[in-house]
Amino acid sequence: MANQTRVLSCIQPTGEMHLGNYLGALRAWVEGQHRCDAFHGVVDLHALTVTEEPGVVGEATLRTAAMLFAVGLDPEIATVFAQSHVPEHSQLGWIMQCQISFGELSRMTQFKDKSTKREGQFVAAGLFTYPALQAADILLYDTNEVPVGDDQRQHIEITRDAAIRFNHRFGETLVIPEAVTPAAGARVMSLQDPTSKMSKSDDSDAGCVYLTDDPKDVLKKFKRAVTDSDTGLDAVRFDRDEKPGVANLLEINAAVTGRTPAAVAAEYEQYGRLKVDTGEAVVATLDPIRTRYFELLDDPGELARLLAVGAEKAREVASATVERVHRAIGMLPA
Numbered sequence: 001m002a003n004q005t006r007v008l009s010c011i012q013p014t015g016e017m018h019l020g021n022y023l024g025a026l027r028a029w030v031e032g033q034h035r036c037d038a039f040h041g042v043v044d045l046h047a048l049t050v051t052e053e054p055g056v057v058g059e060a061t062l063r064t065a066a067m068l069f070a071v072g073l074d075p076e077i078a079t080v081f082a083q084s085h086v087p088e089h090s091q092l093g094w095i096m097q098c099q100i101s102f103g104e105l106s107r108m109t110q111f112k113d114k115s116t117k118r119e120g121q122f123v124a125a126g127l128f129t130y131p132a133l134q135a136a137d138i139l140l141y142d143t144n145e146v147p148v149g150d151d152q153r154q155h156i157e158i159t160r161d162a163a164i165r166f167n168h169r170f171g172e173t174l175v176i177p178e179a180v181t182p183a184a185g186a187r188v189m190s191l192q193d194p195t196s197k198m199s200k201s202d203d204s205d206a207g208c209v210y211l212t213d214d215p216k217d218v219l220k221k222f223k224r225a226v227t228d229s230d231t232g233l234d235a236v237r238f239d240r241d242e243k244p245g246v247a248n249l250l251e252i253n254a255a256v257t258g259r260t261p262a263a264v265a266a267e268y269e270q271y272g273r274l275k276v277d278t279g280e281a282v283v284a285t286l287d288p289i290r291t292r293y294f295e296l297l298d299d300p301g302e303l304a305r306l307l308a309v310g311a312e313k314a315r316e317v318a319s320a321t322v323e324r325v326h327r328a329i330g331m332l333p334a
Contacts (some may be wrong), residue, residue: 081310186255222279
């Protein structure tokens with residue numbers, strides 16, 4: 001493992017995962033665990049920035065972890081852990097707060113967006129400072145690469161700046177991570193509004209296919225998927241601009257059957273058959289995931305064991321990093 005590139009991708013426990021999450025990211029995590037030294041944290045401490053009632057975070061963390069194992073992350077290969085089970089995150093998080101300036105945090109666009117959305121509500125100081133904890137999440141594991149979309153690049157930049165500043169002040173101690181663009185996963189749009197990404201915040205549940213949906217519900221959602229009124233001979237063709245609903249069905253079908261959207265389109269003349277076949281192909285993909293997910297939730301002891309395996313592996317790396325950081329600063333040894 002030591003010679004492999006170490007890659008970190010974390011996920012907040014903020015609700016049920018859907019088909020877009022799976023085809024857009026989670027499936028790539030499962031494939032990536034065999035190519036790199038993969039670390040995947042369920043970052044429950046970050047969820048505290050918007051948590052105001054008891055019992056919510058732990059339950060969401062459990063469900064998120066169960067889904068990560070259900071989709072195929074292997075605890076013997078990848079390191080899958082709950083952030084709060086590795087206290088070094090909080091320890092290094094404070095040190096990173098001391099390496100990042102108020103001005104740098106003030107320029108973070110996500111804080112502006114999130115605090116605006118919570119206007120009139122309680123805005124936690126943690127919402128402002130959480131880029132420092134996120135920096136600790138990354139630097140704690142000597143991470144080489146962090147796959148991120150454009151909306152997260154600013155967070156990797158502030159992490160790099162903090163690590164460079166620390167190394168300049170206290171000597172070469174921290175690995176400087178690189179932001180990498182992940183291989184493009186399938187672009188999954190809402191089944192009811194194919195111009196918008198599939199999301200759990202959709203106005204209607206009918207547009208979002210959850211990984212835990214009953215197969216009958218999945219088929220129903222696909223049968224009701226929005227297409228268009230075209231009935232011509234080339235009605236089923238891959239054209240994102242002119243036919244977004246049809247293109248979405250073709251992309252989903254292609255993603256779960258291992259083909260190209262154009263190859264799928266060549267097999268159909270009518271929307272009805274495409275909807276049914278795509279729904280059935282998605283059900284076949286999600287069925288084993290759904291089964292494993294509920295098996296794990298029904299066996300909390302096994303789920304706790306799997307997370308303990310991940311926490312132990314994570315702490316082995318994290319504790320060495322914190323010790324190295326303390327030594328570099330010249331903290332008084334315990």
